[in-house]
Amino acid sequence: MTTTGLGSVPGDDIREWMRAVLELVDIPFLPELPARPYGDMLSRTVAVLTELAADLQPAGWRLTGGGDARASLDQRRARAQLQEDLDVLEEYAYEYEGPLKIQVTGPWTLAASMERPRGDKVLADHGARRDLAQALADGVQQHVAEVRKRVPGAELVLQIDEPGLPAVLAGAVPTASGWSKHRSVDGPGAVELLSMFTTAAPTIVHCCAARPPIEVFTKSGAAGVAIDVSLLNNAAWDQIAIAAEAGTTLYAGLVSTTGPLPEPDHAAAPLVRRWRELGLDPELMKQIVITPACGLAAAPSPGDARARLELLRRIVDVVGEAADA
Template sequence: MTTTGLGSVPGDDIREWTRAVLELVDLPFFPELPARPYGDMISRTIAVLTELAADLQTVGWRLTGGGDARASLDQRRARAMLHEDLDVLEEYFDGYEGPLKVQVTGPWTLAAAVERPRGDKVLADHGARRDLAQALAYGVEQHVADVRKRVPGAEVLLQLDEPGLPAVLAGAVPTASGWSKHRSVDGPGAVELLSLFTGAAPTVVHCCAARPPIEVFTKSGASGIAVDVSLLNNAAWEQVAAAAEAGTKIYAGVVPTTGALPRPERAAEPLVRRWRELGLDPERLKQVVITPACGLAAAASVADARARLKLLRDVVDVVGEAADE
């Protein structure tokens, strides 16, 4: 069995965290440090966009046009930080061979967060959100290629973060006025844009919401899904079971991101119990990737976040023993 983190971590020392992910988890990931300016998931993804320009307003990022020449000072700063972080990754992963995960905000969450040049979210305009998704897909392809060039021995895995997709599908994203909601997007439409990304690298879609649209993720061609086990209802668990039986890799978020650190047995219990209740093959349980429930940016401290990542390997031992029973 394997352990990994989901991207975000506390603190502001990228060198400390790049070194830590090599030590603490089996599947290292490119750390995101949202405590730094331009270190949050949206800013990091804006940095990946090379075909579209954006600037940072008081309400968040807003598209301003196309091409690098029109990139705002804020977007150039976000890109500079990304490149500096990649330099650190290249330094610490020199000679590394094995899997390496990079994370970007998915097209639907980005469309629900970023504004059009004339206001309101990109989500409001069918053509604009397609243009954004296509530009992002191109940027992600270049980003993955850059990581492969910097770390030639890496087997790059792409994680798409889609915390906002359940609200997009439900028509629950507020308009700029706050008096209305954006129209819902249907499942096939959601699949269509997500499928633009699943060819760049093996892709896991992460959504730590209570009702992650797992079927949308699997239909898009994702090879893995990452969920918060503690939030899943019966219907979601049935989708997890169907995905697992179809060969999709399950990334099970079992270690909470805040609060008291649980014992390994307690952290593993919900996953093991539901796996058995659903009658799933114990051998497939051994293939589950064990993760925190979500990103660790909200952890009490760097030491606390490290302890939660370290706990993952103890949980793996418990889950492995349960699978053998």
């Protein structure tokens, strides 16, 4: 049983956080620091895009056309910052051997967040969202290759962040006017784009929404799913059970991102209780990765976020004892 974080952390010191994640969790990750300009998950993902140019508007990122030559100043700055972060990763982790995780925004959340050149979301245009997904998939392949070159001993894990996918599937993403919603996407369509990303490296899909579409994630080829345990309803737990018995790794979010730090046994209790209620093999609990409920950018301070990551290993001990009981 292991631990990791889900990407975002507070503060603006990438060096401090790179040292911290190599020390505090079993699966270190490339930290995202949204407090910095171009440090949020969307900007980092725009930095990875190939063949598509984008600029940053007051409403967010907007596609402006194809070709790197037309990349905006904002996109070039996002790319420069990502390269600087990779330099820090290489400096601190070059001799590291073991699992190492990187994160990118998934194609559906990106399409629901970015605008087309003439307005409204990329999600509205079937061809545009496929082009965006393909450009992202190509960029992710290059990103994975670069990280492997910089950290040769790493066993790379790719995290795809899809917080917006439940709304996409439900037809709940508002149009630009706000008067209507974008047409829903069906499950097979969602699987089709996600499956572009599950061959670059062992992939987990992260969705800390109340109804994560677990079946979509597993059908796309994801090796793991990352969820907020506190939000799961009965239907979601049933899907988790099916996935776990099929060999999918559960990244169980058990530590809230804000508020008082829980005691380890209290934090572990919802997972252990549900596991037993579902009649799942206790041995399968030993394959679980314990994480915070979501990214830690909202934590009140870097020290608080560190404490939440430190708590994860104590929760592992409690869950491990339950698995052996």
